[in-house]
Amino acid sequence: MLERLQSIKERHMDLERLLADPEAAADQARFRKLNKEYSDLRDIVRAYDLYAGARRQLEESRQMVASEEDPEMKAMAREETDALERRVPELEQELRLLLLPKDEADSRNVIMEIRAGTGGEEAALFAADLMRMYQRYAERQGWRCEVLDYTESSGPGGFREVTLSITGHDVYGTLKFESGVHRVQRVPETETQGRIHTSAASVAVLPEAEEVDVEIRREDLRFDTYRSGGKGGQNVNKVETAVRITHEPTGLVAACQEERSQLQNKERAMKMLRAKLYDIKLREQQQERADLRRTMVSGGDRSAKIRTYNYPQSRVTDHRIGFTSHALPGFLQGEIGELIDALKMHEQAERLEEAARA
Incomplete structure (x- = not known):
């Protein structure tokens, strides 16, 4: 050494x-x-x-x-x-x-997708809670967080899905452990009997890609335009400024409606599509590197339930490392640094163990 x-x-x-x-x-x-x-x-x-x-x-x-x-x-x-x-x-x-060898993607910005899962309108409200949690954490870190696209739920205040762009220093290396299914246990406002409901939302954290990272052929893309579902403005809801891009070989879809011009929305949608394609490429590489796929923490398996937010007990539990905090209100205000540090330390310990066995 x-x-x-x-x-x-x-x-x-x-x-x-x-x-x-x-x-x-x-x-x-x-x-x-x-x-x-x-x-x-x-x-x-x-x-x-x-x-x-x-x-x-x-x-x-x-x-x-x-x-x-x-x-x-x-x-x-x-x-x-x-x-x-x-x-x-x-x-x-x-x-x-x-x-320890650094993951090249750790220094990248991210595209974060949050989708409501099981639980109907309560899941959509929980997706909105997660979005605000990450926005506030990004603010604490001095990062820039922007909404790229969203689909509101039928009820007020919820999202069926929302896509964020988060830029700053080592964003992916910090947030990559957030990928997975997040579960919430609480009494919905519409529940008259006081029963606790369980709902879920999924989070996908994708490292942002450069044009040189993935090859995208123009003939593989289908472009659709539509009117934005925003809250008004000079062009919004009047002309087709929103853009949806479909990558036909993979079926991946990226859409953006937040900008006022079609060109700007197209550029942002392409950025989202590149991130999705790069994520596939990155995961294929990680599959070949067994030391990065030993645990859910390292692999970021999105099909797995990673965390539970229990409102009656004011408790947050991360099931991968057994971390528990009874400061749920602060956690939802973006005070998630302690857990993220614990996840990083867990990954580092496992990688050191792997290196010692190699």
Whole structure:
């Protein structure tokens, strides 16, 4: 591991020199590639420097314990040694995590689809609750969250389905564990007997794709236009600005109605379609990489029930890792960071175990 870390540090220094060269900016594509590699290695180099420094201090402290004759100085050195003996393994574990191969998709923006499942109108209201939860979490993260498309339910306030675009830093790597079936247990407002109903909504988190990631042939696409179902405006509900694109080889459909022009809606719908096709490609690759498909957490199996939101007990339970919180109101306000961190740590632990067995 130390040899690998030293080579990484040397590469980081080489990149620093290359990026400082004024000629490097002449080729913007190459400059961006070098800058991304430099940024990716930065955290590893910082952790390595801390680890190497702690190891040196530990060796010096041990020598001082062995050679120091003054009782007070010897006691201080022994105390420092004890602290460093705890600290060095922690830094080593951090380095092992940083050295795990990164999923290229983790740094991407996402397209999130939320669909009401079993439960009728109550499921549609729950889909709207989930949408607001992710919008508020995105706001807390400093991300940008936009509604791309939606289909309202027959009752007020609910959605049969809604599609979001979320852009920011490492969005997919943070939200990919949200894919799956979310279940809610609560008493609907229309329930006169006070009985608890169980409803569900599904969440799909798709990494946003670039044009070069997937090949889409123009002849494989069918374009349909229609009037938006929005709440009015200069063009909305008057002309056919909404766009629906069907990828005929796969049957995948992407639609957008939020923009005021047909061209803008077409561009957004194409972005959604690329994300869906890239998701299929990514999942095929992950299927071949068994270490990323060992668990639901890693695989993000959308057919599985991943979480239950129990209103009477103010409880949220993630069934994949046994996480339970009794702060449901805050959770629905976007305070989901603790659970997401726990899911990340669970995945990292499994990947470390896989790496140790390899």
